[in-house]
Amino acid sequence: MCLTPAVRTGELFDLLRDGRPWTRAQLADATGLARSTITTRIDTLMRLGLVAPFGGARSTGGRPPALFALNPTAQLVVGIDVGATHARAALTDLNGSILGEVDAQLAVADGPGPVLTWVVESVRDLLAGSERPIGDLAAIGIGLPGPVEHSTGRPINPPIMPGWDRYDVPGHLQAHYPVPVLVDNDVNIMALGERRRHLRDVDDLVLIKVATGIGAGIVSGGVLQRGAQGTAGDLGHVRVPGADDVPCRCGNTGCLEAVAAGPALAAAVRALGEQAETGGDVVELVRAGSQPAMAVVRQAGRDIGEVVATMVNLINPSVVVIGGQVAGAGEHLLAGIRESVYQRSLPLATEHLRIVTSRAGGEAAVLGASALAIEHVLSPEVVEAASEALAAADAAAEAGLQRSL
Amino acid sequence: MCLTPAVRTGELFDLLRDGRPWTRAQLADATGLARSTITTRIDTLMRLGLVAPFGGARSTGGRPPALFALNPTAQLVVGIDVGATHARAALTDLNGSILGEVDAQLAVADGPGPVLTWVVESVRDLLAGSERPIGDLAAIGIGLPGPVEHSTGRPINPPIMPGWDRYDVPGHLQAHYPVPVLVDNDVNIMALGERRRHLRDVDDLVLIKVATGIGAGIVSGGVLQRGAQGTAGDLGHVRVPGADDVPCRCGNTGCLEAVAAGPALAAAVRALGEQAETGGDVVELVRAGSQPAMAVVRQAGRDIGEVVATMVNLINPSVVVIGGQVAGAGEHLLAGIRESVYQRSLPLATEHLRIVTSRAGGEAAVLGASALAIEHVLSPEVVEAASEALAAADAAAEAGLQRSL
Incomplete structure (x- = not known):
């Protein structure tokens, strides 16, 4: 396990995931990082929208805000539960609070074409209903009624899903929404949802x-x-x-x-x-x-x-x-x-x-699919990758600026 | 999860556990800690004996050594496998290499008295045979043929172990050896031993x-x-x-x-x-x-x-x-x-x-009992506690010195 210093932005964020507000000094104490480093990284997390000033009253005039916390409304995920004969989709924030829900009578045996078309339309409708831009969608979690190779998101020999064997579910959805798509079987996501909500x-x-x-x-x-x-x-x-x-x-x-x-x-x-x-x-x-x-x-x-x-x-x-x-x-x-x-x-x-x-009950699966997506979005690795992309964009902009001078 | 800066000694050591040598600069890069902090903490780990200079040739004159690595011979553990009708004990270093072994025909049904007496004597004999002082013993791992409450080290209603129900196995052994005693059932330690050696x-x-x-x-x-x-x-x-x-x-x-x-x-x-x-x-x-x-x-x-x-x-x-x-x-x-x-x-x-x-085969259980003990000894929490004890001892010595001046 070789940690590079850069990983620390993701790790710093890991402290903020519990939802409690932190001061820079507390974060410096908790991580052993220099105060100046904390300031830089908090700035990155705020630009990513994942962290926001907490208790705005404390931040007056030009002074930087004193407290920071996870901003659960910064991004959205959609959790989808595809059953044998029904499907349900829920739009949630990063706390898993449901902002909108749709369901449909839908046979998984009709194959990936019709089912994923419904998914694509439902995601679009849910975002439209919430009046949030598509850019706020951070990930999609989806549960299917059969064995799924979690690493690739492909169903493997699913007995009640003709036409789905090794179908590239993430690829299909990513042609419409360029976000991570996490796929698992329906019972795994029900366990995650039941635990997140009640246990x-x-x-x-x-x-x-x-x-x-x-x-x-x-x-x-x-x-x-x-x-x-x-x-x-x-x-x-x-x-x-x-x-x-x-x-x-x-x-x-x-x-x-x-x-x-x-x-x-x-x-x-x-x-x-x-x-x-x-x-x-x-x-x-x-x-x-x-x-x-x-x-x-x-x-x-x-x-x-x-x-x-x-x-x-x-x-x-x-x-x-x-x-x-x-x-x-x-x-x-x-x-x-x-x-x-x-x-x-x-x-x-x-x-x-x-x-x-x-x-x-009937919400366990969508809650679990949302939890699967949130876990991914908030993981230190993904937050770190987003920070690095931001730094690369900054560097490119800087280089462009210098050329134009 | 609130990390205090102090935890970092244990975490730093976690990098060294893989056995590869590291320079101070690599450790500073990998952890994001200041070079001076690394020097202080490496010093602590060397005083604890867990880390040693690596490749002595590079360290000449008064210069501090350039490379550091886990010192597997610094401390010893004993792994013990108590079966229904036999028992075996092995002394190993922190790599799990066996330095000495004893076994005996012994009925677990005779109860904790005779069995643990054999354990106490075997630990003493193994240490004596290795010509290492008793202070080098860092922990004891022991497997028993029945259900064990791992957190307390007590067997719970073990069917073939009359007299052992809720017996305080760690307490008994710690009256002779003031070290951590980890108890688990025999099959769990066999799985650990087989994995450590072959899988x-x-x-x-x-x-x-x-x-x-x-x-x-x-x-x-x-x-x-x-x-x-x-x-x-x-x-x-x-x-x-x-x-x-x-x-x-x-x-x-x-x-x-x-x-x-x-x-x-x-x-x-x-x-x-x-x-x-x-x-x-x-x-x-x-x-x-x-x-x-x-x-x-x-x-x-x-x-x-x-x-x-x-x-x-x-x-x-x-x-x-x-x-x-x-x-x-x-x-x-x-x-x-x-x-x-x-x-x-x-x-x-x-x-x-x-x-x-x-x-x-027959060595899986003692290897696994040793692995259980080593895992504990090398865990960041235990290394951290040892570092803190050392710091407290230093402070007490300092205070005593000031009084005597």
Whole structure:
């Protein structure tokens, strides 16, 4: 790890990210940098718009302002959640506060063309609605319902996304908006969103989405775990004991999705004489008091709980959040999950374990996509690169000025 | 995150930890600190013995040495591996090079008294054998065969360690050696040791120990994953599909340990007419060409593979290392594991996956215990605390001097 002095602008900014105001003297103390250096770098951050004077009253006449803080409104990001049959986009500031939102019924299976056209239009509409110039857009975060190679932003063999395999999602969007585009799978961003909104102090959490498919986003030690190829959290095709005769669309038998995702629950409810096409229908039946639907959901909870018990043994989270459409069945689902987990997991791992339904709900994914984009925009490396670009532009302007003299 | 200027000694040292030599000018460039500050802090690190002049030839006469580097021989640590029926201790320098080793047949079930007495004597004997003073001992790392609360160093409800529950292991050892004592479970330290010795560039690995019990150490993104309560990697009591009728000593049925750990393999081999008491006996039979033993090991591989497949789906490591006594069965075991994993795991997660037996073998655990201790000794926080203690001692000496004048 060889730090160059230049990296210090990004690192200095890292201190300001918490939102508290700082004086130059405090920043000099905290970094060990000379006061004159601090002044230069604060100037750069102010020109980038990332930092602003705080408490304007203290800055009078020609004196430089005494306090500086992160300026959350300086730039905007858009967080986008593309699901199997719907999509949602939210414009937020650098605090993740939502300034505008749009959604649409949209099939991801229609392919990247129609879906990304909707994304491009939504970003434009959200910016127009906020009356902010396009230059204020700093990044786009987007979640897709399948495995994504996070480093390139390309979906890899996504089972329910025909036409998307290795599609250059960032390239497509960057033809319209020349900003960083961060892509991840929908469940990872849900975990980020739930944590950002409701579980900020929880460093070890698992979010399990139960909808048309089943997947998990894992945060350990405060860090989203993507694994070596970005496929961590692939819960849907873990084998459930006792379900060996149930075929799955993946070609194996006994997968969790084959017994506990929305379509399986609807089929089980139909077999008991009720009408249901989707997991959402099953949730409606549960809410209406249908005994067969309640029994089906509780059994699905036990099956999900078998795999959650394994996750608890292997990963030892302190909170397991159940999200996605089927989480709407609430306590009926949680009771089944808890039943299996408390029976199968190590007592030490369950002693302080909380198993809850998502509170961010339908907004978890857009909030997480926005968080992914904000993390990137505010990272020391990106702030540093912006500072260097500004210095290079200054140098070029200076050289031009000298030639013209 | 509020860095005080004082923290910079630890951070400066962080640059030197890679072992390469640095000049004062390079260190000033890399940190942005003034040259005079670098000189003061290098002086502190040299007084602590952690940094030494490098390439003595360049330092002539009264001139200060031009190059500085980590001094790996400055301090020593002892890594200790306590297994169910054996124990081993190794004295290493700060590079993890082994300077001396002792081992013993020792039952952890005898309780903390006899076991820790052996540890205390072994540390004394190893130091005596190295002809280094006791003051050179910087820390002790120790692995125990059960769940450990890493923050306090206390075993928590360890199933095969009667008398150890919540025992203050660091306190016991610190009554003899006033140094930091780091305690972790045996499988976590094996993962650290295997990585340090053979897989330095692998950031996502799982080490699975198959012996009297079965457990896993998980490294993700280069960080050992302990989970919220330190129980991550508890593989032994995950339910194996198809083994529902097999009772486990934990009270549940179908646990991986009940079908694939050493005692289960020995029982299965006996049922086929061979003689075996332990997993080690089964490995001997496999090596001698016993068909029944080979069949039993291969089936154990398939059962372990079912759970490894789940780990691959959930965690997405790039290397799975099989260690412990039963790993001696080599390809017979690996073939069964691979069979299940390639059938059950997502293709993207297995595309670049390697499944191998441990190369560090019997030394993985002591190397990992030593690595745990070294990590602590060389951490910026600990180096900083040592610097501050030195400064306080200087100030006290100065005050004493002034009084005596």
